[in-house]
Structures are given as structure tokens and as C-alpha cells.
Amino acid sequence: MHAHETTLTPAVETVDLTVTGITRDARLTLPAGDHITLAIEKSGTYYEHELLHAVSTLPRGGTFVDAGAHYGNHSVFFGLECGADRIVSIEPNPVTFAGLVRNLEQNGLADRATAVNAAIHESWRRVDIDIPEWNPGPENAAISNTGMARVEAATGTGTVDAMPLDEVLAGIEDITLIKIDVEGNALGVVESGRATIERDRPILILEALSDDEQARLVEMLVPLGYRAYGPYNWTPTWIWAAVA
Numbered sequence: 001m002h003a004h005e006t007t008l009t010p011a012v013e014t015v016d017l018t019v020t021g022i023t024r025d026a027r028l029t030l031p032a033g034d035h036i037t038l039a040i041e042k043s044g045t046y047y048e049h050e051l052l053h054a055v056s057t058l059p060r061g062g063t064f065v066d067a068g069a070h071y072g073n074h075s076v077f078f079g080l081e082c083g084a085d086r087i088v089s090i091e092p093n094p095v096t097f098a099g100l101v102r103n104l105e106q107n108g109l110a111d112r113a114t115a116v117n118a119a120i121h122e123s124w125r126r127v128d129i130d131i132p133e134w135n136p137g138p139e140n141a142a143i144s145n146t147g148m149a150r151v152e153a154a155t156g157t158g159t160v161d162a163m164p165l166d167e168v169l170a171g172i173e174d175i176t177l178i179k180i181d182v183e184g185n186a187l188g189v190v191e192s193g194r195a196t197i198e199r200d201r202p203i204l205i206l207e208a209l210s211d212d213e214q215a216r217l218v219e220m221l222v223p224l225g226y227r228a229y230g231p232y233n234w235t236p237t238w239i240w241a242a243v244a
Helices: 037-044 047-054 071-081 094-107 188-194 194-202 211-224
Strands: 015-021 023-032 065-069 086-090 112-116 128-132 150-153 160-163 173-179 203-207 226-232 236-243
Touching: 015 037, 023 037, 023 071, 023 094, 047 071, 047 203, 047 226, 047 236, 065 071, 071 086, 071 094, 086 094, 094 112, 173 188, 173 194, 188 194, 188 203, 188 211, 211 226, 211 236
Parallel strands: 065 086, 065 173, 086 112, 173 203
Antiparallel strands: 015 023, 128 150, 128 160, 203 236, 226 236
């Protein structure tokens, strides 16, 4: 497994969880008290498990791409439950990236996984990481929500490399699925991977933060022969499949 080294890895208190899957258990090490961690602790299974169960019924094998991989919840599922021959896990936040690498390794996926510490963007080449302030309601016990992290244009030299999706996937063939969860720039990431998408016509898993973002994705993908199914998840996430 290839990982870009970084010096920005402050200590984070973590918990080790057993996650019940469709065919086997997984082990995830996650930040203590985080929104996603608490959701997994409560359910006993993967975060966004309804979406992932639907994905498990789709074509298997080939390369699964996880853009915005966070701590690897989806990447681990792709490796253990979807028969992925190869996983490309892309995560810009250096702290989260370190946890991603650990979770891929401890689930026996290191030989099939390529972990990339970078952001996907259609034009930026360096970015900074921005984590919005977390202000949950009184019914939410989470002390953080690291899944909200997003990238912004670099000030100065920037923190992390950024590049188009086509560039990250250069030389990788047989792409079965691309999942994109990048907190508001799904359209830009899809556009930056257009050559790969038109070549392999993979299944696309796309989070849309607004009706406008979804409408623009429809504008782009329907002419390419894609149809949207869903939505799934709290933040609307659609499964796009090429039907023509």
C-alpha cells in the first residue's frame, strides 16, 4: 500500500470497534466521541450501511475508488464485502489519512489498497483543510464530526497536494465504482474524472449537499447515459449507473 508521508499527525484519542458486516466482521479504529464513531457504536455495523448494502448487490471485482475516504469505513467494506480486486482510497486530511491507512492494514487489505493523501480538485494544486465548527443539538452526544472536513484554496504554500481525479487514476484500469464524498464539490470532482468515467463507465456514488448540486449532476451525467437511484443517507447520496 502506498501512502504519502506527512508530518501533520497529532495524537487523537481512538477506540477500536468490531463492525458486523454481511459476511464477516471488520475492525475499525476511530476517533473517540466522533459523530461517525458513535453511529457505528450504536448500530454495530458500518456507517451508512443501507447504502453499502445496496452497493454490495452491484457488480463486483475490479477497482473501487473511494474519494473522501475518511477513516476507511467505505473502503474496508468495498474490500471485504464487494470483492474489490483493488481499492484506491483518497483522503486529504493528514490526521484522518493516518487512521485510514491503519484501518486498511488491520483488515488485511494492504496488498490490495493504494492510499493517497491528497485532495481531488479540478484546478487547485495545493489546499488547506478546513473543519467547520461542530455545534450539535442537545440530543447529539458527539464531541466532533471529522467527516465534515473540507478543502479550501491554499493560503501560502498550502497543507496538502490537490489534483484532478483523472490524474490520480492514471494507469489504473477496470474501474468498477467511484464513490465521491467531498463536502460540496461532487460536480467538480466528477468533471475532473470525466475521461475515466467515459472510458470505464463505473457505478458512481455521489453525495449532493443541495438540490442545485444534484440538478447540475443530472445535467452532466444523464447525457452520458447515467441514471440516478436513491437517495440514501442523511445527506442525500445517489447511486448512478450507466444504463445506455
